[in-house]
Each structure stands twice: as C-alpha cells, then as structure tokens.
Amino acid sequence: MAPASKLITLSEALNRYVPDGAEIVMGTSLETLIPFAAGHEIMRQRKRNLTLIGPISDILFDQIVGAGCVGKIRAAWVGNVITGSSYNFRRAVEGGDLKMEDHSNLTVAMALKAGAMGVPFMPALTGLGSDLFKTNTSLKKITCPFTGKTLTAVSAINPDVAIIHAQRSDEYGNAHFWGNLGVTSDACLASRYIIITAEEIVSPDVIESDPNRVITPGFRVSAVVHAPWGAHPSPVPGYYNRDHNAFIEYRSNSKTPQKFEKWMRDWVDNVKTSDDYIRLLGNERVVKLKLINHLLSEPVDYGY
Amino acid sequence: MAPASKLITLSEALNRYVPDGAEIVMGTSLETLIPFAAGHEIMRQRKRNLTLIGPISDILFDQIVGAGCVGKIRAAWVGNVITGSSYNFRRAVEGGDLKMEDHSNLTVAMALKAGAMGVPFMPALTGLGSDLFKTNTSLKKITCPFTGKTLTAVSAINPDVAIIHAQRSDEYGNAHFWGNLGVTSDACLASRYIIITAEEIVSPDVIESDPNRVITPGFRVSAVVHAPWGAHPSPVPGYYNRDHNAFIEYRSNSKTPQKFEKWMRDWVDNVKTSDDYIRLLGNERVVKLKLINHLLSEPVDYGY
C-alpha cells in the first residue's frame, strides 16, 4: 500500500501544472526561499499570459515579465529589494503591456487567507485612505455588522498553482520548511495545485520525525521536484546565504531589453539542469554562500 | 541589558492577571496541553464571575464551574471527551446559574483569529442553517460584498487573559510548543495578557535554537510559571500520556454536588504545589504515564 511517488522533473512539473494563462503564486516567504529555478523553467518553456501573485517577489517577477510570460501581476511590490525599481517590470507597465492589481503585503496575505479558509473575502483595516482601491477591484469598502465602522474587504485569491521552494521533502510531498514563513501556508491551502521544489529529497522518516515543521499536508501536493540551489540568489535557511552580488549584477543586466536578452540566454536558456546552474555559478561562489556558522535546533520528542 | 525575568509562582500569576470577572481563554489545543494546574489555582483562589472561552475544554471547564467561579462560557463544547456530558456544567446551565454562548469549533477559531488580526469580525460559511444564531449574539448573517452570498460574521473575541500550558519556556516568556496546535497562536495574539505555564523552564539558548517552535512572541507574555505535570490528566507531547482513568473517575466524582465537593477538597484545595500534586498522583501512575516510545525530531540548521 505504498502511495505513488510524486517526484518528477522540473520541466515535467511545469508542463503538467502550469498551462498558458495560469494564475501562479510564488515567492511566498518574501525575501527567502524564492523559487528561482522554477521561475526560470517557466521562462524556458515560454509560457504566455500568466498571472503572477505574491506579496513581494524580489527580482524573480521582473525576470518572468522580461521573458514575455506575464499578462497580469497581483502583488504588493515588484522590484529589486536592495537596488529599488526593476526594469522589465517598469517597461511592461509603462508600455501598457502588463496589467497590475495593486496590493499591500497585508491585503495579499488576507486574499490568500480567504482562499485558504474557503471564504470569499477577509476584512482588514489597511488600505483605508489609500488609492489602492482605484487600481485594485478586489478591494471594497464595507461596514462592519457589529461596530458600524468602515473596513476593507479583500476578495479571496485562489491561485491555480502554488510553487514553493522548501528545504527538504519526501517524494510524496511532505516537506519541511523553516525560517520566516511569509504567506506560504495560506498560499498552499488556497491553491488548486501545489508544486514543491526542494533542496533535498529525504526519506519519509525524516519528515515524520517533525510534523509541526511540515508546511502543507502532502495529500494536497501535486508534484515534487529535486532542485538543489533552486532558490539562488535568494537565501535558504539551513543551506545557503543570499547572493547580494547577483542582485546588484542583475540590475545592470536588465537595464535595457538587449542586456536582459543576453542575461536570459546565459542564465536561463543555456541552463538545462541544476548541475548546469551550479557549474555556471562556479565553485568559488558556491563555497562562499554556504553556511559557516551553524545552529542546530534542539530536538523535541513526539513519542508516546 | 538583561531584560526582567517574568518567572513567578502560579498563585502570584493568577492573583495579578485574573481578577474576578475576567474573560479567560484556555484549553486552546483542545484535548492536549490543557492547563489544569492553572485552572485548579483559579478554583483555590475562589475567583468569581469569570467568563471561560475555548473550543472544547474536556473536563477543566466543568471543574471551574463546579467551584462556582464562572458566570459565562463562550465555547463549542463542554463535557468529558471520553464519557460525554459533564455534571457541574449541566447543573449550572439547567439551574439558570450559567450563561452560555454557543459556538462551533470553527466559530471559536474565527472569533479568536479576528481578535488576533485586530479586525472586528471574520466571515465563515459555518453555522448557516443552525440555531447557533439563537443562542449566540456574536454571530450575524451578512451578505458577501463580492459574491452576494449569505455568510456568517463571527464577532472578534479579545480575552483579558490567555492561559497556555507549554512544554518549555525561558523565563522571559519565549516558549516552545509542539504537537497539535489548536487555536493557541491566535488565542495568545488576541489576548491582553498571556500566562505561560510550562513543564520545564529552560535557558534562552534552547528556545533560540528553534524560533519556528515558539508559540507567541515573548514580548507579549506577562508571566511564566514552572508547572511540571501542569496539564495532567491531559496529554503533553514530549512529556506524558493522557490519563484516561482520571477522566473516567472524574465522571463519578462529579455526579452529585456532594461528590464534587469532596473531589475538589482532595485534588484542588489540599494541593498547594506541583510537588503535592505529583505526590497525590503517586509514583506508579506517574511512571505509567511517561513516554516509552521516543521519537526525536530531526534537527534543522538556523545558521548563516
């Protein structure tokens, strides 16, 4: 009675669960664990007319926009966390090629929580007095039935797919996720399909030794992909630090459409596997990003 | 710049943070980690006119009701999980001495989530078609501003105090909590004061080695109490199993007010400290309840 393995390749996972026009939530823990490898596969597959959802995305959304895959973004912030504005995104919005639904971090979190909880909206106090209401039709003002006060109602978001990069997963989709959690849990529960990309594939025993560390129930997960260094250049707690230089370099490599094209050829299209990517990074960079100061969690006992 | 310790005695904690008339949430992980020791101190201090809040309480609420401390209960279920109805509660409601606000587990969870999120209500699909609306004025029917459908609005609950039994805490209120989590996190964040009773007081190093395991931020905690066996007879993951016999015995020990009086004298009023309680339990029982089959969590690395 062994259940079926969900372990497939990145290419197969995105072929199967991300059709053109899909609504995808990714980058759910904000600055950490951003699924860059999966994002790059989306670019390689030349998906079209996607809707990207997330609180902030650091530079990943900018890259997918640059590849021409995106029709709409529902997010709080799109840019480069340490350098500011991002160029593909600016060009696309300013040129009228990209629809934007403007959120705040709290409204994205509430939209996904509504999706996860199976209710059509969540109330919030944020956004009042702002112009988000002008550029986001999924926000409405309502009157509280108990207090009579004005509230923001945030419409539920139920993405087609959540793409989550986790530290370790078994082949059935039970994945350990640690560090800051962002909106990851709600994003998974709100989505129809969940794709897990993981630094390591481990035995179910490892995962079962700590069920509180599991990010979403495995029976809800559709595909598991082994993707070492799959969140580079964002940091992965337990595995590697943030590669600041990659973010600084990307800024100049995306300044013009021509420069971006070259960057995409080198770092996306010419990369077929995790091994290719790690080779391209180079040993020196890889070694420099690895953890030096370790801090292991004190065990807890789940016995009886 | 060492912060002030919050470690005080159980008696002091309840004297300071639970005045007569207070609204208290407890039993937040439902069947596990129920703060019996704190509940018994409430009884010893002969608090009056309390409001008890929780999803289900197993027999703890029945005991506090029996001691005459309670004016109102806001809960989904009050009874004895393995034997059914509980007698003090029945007597009090049937005699008109106890007000009841009838919830479901989901409406309690949403009321506390609204409290935690700082919004006056949360929407839900539950309760519709039920008579909960007749015996719970904190539920109202509303129309969804996006879909036009009927929803249940659950009014926020912001208790005066959350009493949480945790496995281990440092003296500053940073506590590790594991197993099923129930409504514990939201109950803490919704409450004005938080009292942690813990099986063990540990050094901050232990807690800092695993910040994902912390149940609520320590700066929000008012008091920390060392209370070994403080959740008996409910189970504590990592420490001891459920004492089924205690629940079965309590059923007959609470059948009449006279029997309950005797039970309370023996198990509450004559017990002053954790040591008294453990002595009363007896070595044989204590040994039998301890974990035999251990399962330690696989460590994770929080380094850099």
Place this chain on the structure above:
Amino acid sequence: MATDTDCCTLSELMVVAAAREIADREVVFVGMRLPLLGFLLAKRTHAPDAVGIYELGIVRDSPAPEPILTMGDLPNLFKAKWLSDTSDVMGLLQNGTIDVSFIGGAQVDRFGNLNTSYIMSSEKLATRLPGSGGACDLAGLSKRHIIIMAHEKHRFVTKVDYITSPGYGNGAGWREKAGLPRGGPSAVITSLGIMRFDPVSKEMVLVSIHPDVTARNILDNTGWQLKISDMLEKTPVPTEYELKVLRELDPEGYWTGS
C-alpha cells in the same frame, strides 16, 4: 430491540457499518468515539489510502501505532503527516476538501437535523448537552456526513428542539437557501438499522435492518412515520477480519464492548 448478536457486539456492528461508508483515498474528517474507530478500521481494511483530518490540527494517513481512546492521545500525533492549527484544518473543511465526516447525535429529525445542545420539555430546558464541538461545521461543510446514534423514540423526533448541526432543514432546497455551500447527511447508522435520505424529498428512509431487528421494532422506536425503502436490506455482519482488526483497535472494549 437490537442487542449484541452471536458474532459481535452492537457497537462493533455500528463501527463496521461506519467504516464501510468510507471509500479508499477519501479525505475524512474524523470525530470522537465510535467514528474514530470506524475510520481506523477502514484504514486497516478497504481504505488504506484514506486521509484522516482531526479538528485539533492533525492530519494522518497511517493508523496510530497503538490503540487510542481519543484523537488527542499521543500515539495519534506520532508520525502524523501534519500537525497544525485548528483554523488550518477547518479551512480544509470550509474550502471543500473534506469528502466525508461523522457526527454522533442525541436527537435527530426526519430531515437529518441534529441536536446536541438543548433538550426541551414543555418549552422549558430539560437537559443541557455538551454542544456542537465541530459537529455544526462538519454537517455544514463536508461533501457528505454520516450520523451515528442510538435508535430510541425520544431521540428520533419529528422536529429537533434545537438545530446544532443542520441536515436538510425542512426538505429539498433548504440547505441552498440557508447559504450552505454543499453537503448534507448521507446515512444515519443507529443501534437498529441504517437510514439514508430520499434524493428528491430529502426525507429519511430506512434502507437496512440490523440482525435480529424487525422493521416494526424500528418504526416503534421512531417518533414519526418513518419511510421504508423498497429495497430494504439486512445489515451485513462484520467479517472475521474486520472483527479481528477492530478488537486490536479497542482491545479493552472501551468503545465496542457489550
């Protein structure tokens, strides 16, 4: 009246009937007491890949390693697939992920409405019961739910005193009008037989009679003129294997003893 039969106790018969309501791979919101055993039995027999969800914040897809009396027992947490918040698992229920759930009842009416809160006697409160727990949530939000209870005339009433857990209200269309997104009771397993609901009128219909019980017994113990199916069956007795497993799950007969 039904009693224990040659082969098994009445409780064993009911638990086995409950287990058979679960199909393999279904996602089951497991309640307390008899339903808990029914789920564990189904997992060990015909539904090995069923997933169990517990309102405490537990998801597991393997049986607990040791007999448990209630869902919060530590063996039920051991090697769970997910330990989380009540609101997370209630979200799974509310968003339509749960195929089937089980509810015990104190009072039920012809449309499967359940009361576990207040029993009235000439307009005055006679008995305060424990209340909903998760039952109201399960009855409203599962794709279907199954009621398990003792079959006695004072429990099977024309109209319940208080709707803790909605069934079909006053008949067809009522749930939709109330705003419930899905679901309704699909079976009532009692100490005498099994009832289902007419797909059009939503009224309870007797479909199966336990060993040594007659239709007359059941009508005498039901507070309204209970409809009887044209295809009335005998409730099949547990197989030897089912009984063997069940007795491993409840070795002391706490739940299923006579």
Place this chain on the structure above:
Amino acid sequence: MATDTDCCTLSELMVVAAAREIADREVVFVGMRLPLLGFLLAKRTHAPDAVGIYELGIVRDSPAPEPILTMGDLPNLFKAKWLSDTSDVMGLLQNGTIDVSFIGGAQVDRFGNLNTSYIMSSEKLATRLPGSGGACDLAGLSKRHIIIMAHEKHRFVTKVDYITSPGYGNGAGWREKAGLPRGGPSAVITSLGIMRFDPVSKEMVLVSIHPDVTARNILDNTGWQLKISDMLEKTPVPTEYELKVLRELDPEGYWTGS
C-alpha cells in the same frame, strides 16, 4: 544642497536621525534599507530593549550577529525570538501593537501622503514604481510612522499623484473619516532636514536643518510653501559612538557610503 559633511556622509546623518526617533522598549516595525540600519543602530545605542518586527514573519530583540543588507538575510533569522507568518506579524500591526514604523518614499505631499506606485506626467503614466509592499499597512496601522526620503522639488509636491501610504489626507480629521484606527506620520527625515506635523492642522512643518543647509535651500526644493517652525533647530551630528556602531553595521558602506 546638502552633501556629506566633515564628520559623516549624508546617509549616515539620516540613519542616525531615524534611530533617534525610536525610544527604548518600543515595538518597531522595521522596513527595508535605511530604516533597517536605523533600527539596528538604535538597538546598539539608546534603545537596547526595543523589539523589531519584520513583515517576512520575524521578531527579534537582539541585533543580527553580522552586518545584513536586507531583512531576509540569514543572520537576521539567527536566534530570532519568533519566526512566523506574515499574517501573524501583520496582525500585531493591525491590532495596535506597533509603536513606530519607517517608510521610504518617492513622492510626498504637505500632509505626509506618500506615493511609491505611479508617477504621472500630464495625466499619463510616466513612471511605475515598485508599489506599497508593507508601506500602506504601516502608514495606516502603526501608532506613528516616520518617512525617510531624498529632498527634491519633484518629490515634494502639493498633492501626490497616487496615495500608496496615507498620511493626513487633506488635513485634520481625514484619517478618522477614512476609518483608519490610529496613527499618522510623526516625522519626515530627508537629505536636507527634518519635518514634523502641526498637531492641529496636520500640515508639514520644517523643524530641523541639516549641517551646511539653509532654510532657503529647503524651500527651493519643496513644491509648496513649506511652513517653518518658530523653534527651528540644527540637526545634531552623529556622535562618535553612533558612527562607530553604524560603520560596523554597514562596513562596506553599501547603504551609508557617500
């Protein structure tokens, strides 16, 4: 125009001014870039017991063990007091637990409304900026917030093109009418000086001028007739100790270099 002074860079001056807005024991919602450094500096100097909340889901009360460029850097997770969900920490913000927060801005108006979304030019979109992130939340829900930005005429406008993060709207009473539960900007720290808000009219008032800057410079770089306080001060330069700590926090001068 202000430039780096003898003692320090302009960015260092701004970060030190930001740090001084934090009182000890306050709960601070820390933003990205300069405010992040300001918080870390305050912790290491006059506000050792301040608690930092980060929208990623981080609470910490000790400085990170190593310089960090952004809040998601792993040293900022190391020995954190709490690692949790964004909605949990946003709940702390929404329920009134946050004393002070910091926001960067691209365009601000006389009532402290901020735009980090759309810059228009003759009714057409000229520049798309990154958007709110958590800024709209912080501006709406902290007990007070502090704005940090470059002081240039095209950024200091009579009316912002888009309100990403509400200040005082069009003046007294506006926030209350909008339904905001509390808060408003308490200071604007720029590359030229420090502004606060008139307690009655809620209009921005110049209160402090950086070294080597004149009131004339500031008025010339402000798109409306900026009010000047009767008690106009000179912004105090950083102490040696503040500078020493700051240079440990940003050793390569990524944020605070000239």
